[in-house]
Amino acid sequence: MDATILLVKNMVCQRCVMAVEAILAAGSIAFQKVTFGEIHLSGALSAEQKAYLKESLDKVGFEMIDSQTGGIVEKIKQLVIKRARNEVPDAERKIKLSLYLSDKVHHEYTYLSSLFSAVEGRTIENYFIEQRIEKAKELLIYDQLTLAEIAFELEYSSAAHLSNQFKKITGLTPTYFKAIGSLKRKALDKI
Structure with a gap:
């Protein structure tokens, strides 16, 4: 079975992860792990499971991200939150934010910056x-x-x-x- 990764908007803390895990368990959806902003499923979802998951996530303030652009912006947000709250290793704290994001998201910072600004209406900084x-x-x-x-x-x-x-x-x-x-x-x- 191939693993499928779903991106989820607004997952910013450990309680968020636990809430998503509870939703998956209640819907009998097999998963490998849940991290900030990501659900690693054990396999593909049926149409019913996807509808259940989308509706259940919406009810608790989360949102499934379908587009690649939305996924990149959400990844930037998760990384910025961790970095701003000093929840990264010391070595990563010393790297400039632009280099840190480019390294983690695997895109040039100018692209990330313009994409983030276009979607969010504000700068990464x-x-x-x-x-x-x-x-x-x-x-x-x-x-x-x-x-x-x-x-x-x-x-x-x-x-x-x-x-x-x-x-x-x-x-x-x-x-x-x-x-x-x-x-x-x-x-x-x-x-």
């Missing part, structure tokens, strides 16, 4: 910054690190740089955001 700010929000709400420690964790040059970028994106200072709490956080798939 803006998406990366927004993801870093969401991680900063999360760390501010946890209230376990100082702003300087958060800046270091997210590889900003200084707390002032993080603070300026935070205010530009959210309209709030990190201190004020911390005071009002989680009311201003966004789900990763809504960014």
Whole structure:
């Protein structure tokens, strides 16, 4: 049996993976593994299984990606999220974002950048910054690190740089955001 890989939009955390695994199990759909944005099936789906899977994924906020373009954009998003949240090995963190994405997606960065901008209506760099700010929000709400420690964790040059970028994106200072709490956080798939 050949493995089939389905691409799924909005899978950004381990709970997402578990939700998709539960959908597959409930539909008796054989799979090898589920990762962020991908379902590795054991074989091809019947028309009924595909319809069930599409409907079930839609109900919980996921979406099957049918086009190659959509797949590339989703792969870029998954890689940017991991990179912005420092969920990659140290060696990969030191590589420029453009080179990192080109290497992982196997396309020139200029192609990836223009494709992403055309589909998403924003640049990869803006998406990366927004993801870093969401991680900063999360760390501010946890209230376990100082702003300087958060800046270091997210590889900003200084707390002032993080603070300026935070205010530009959210309209709030990190201190004020911390005071009002989680009311201003966004789900990763809504960014």
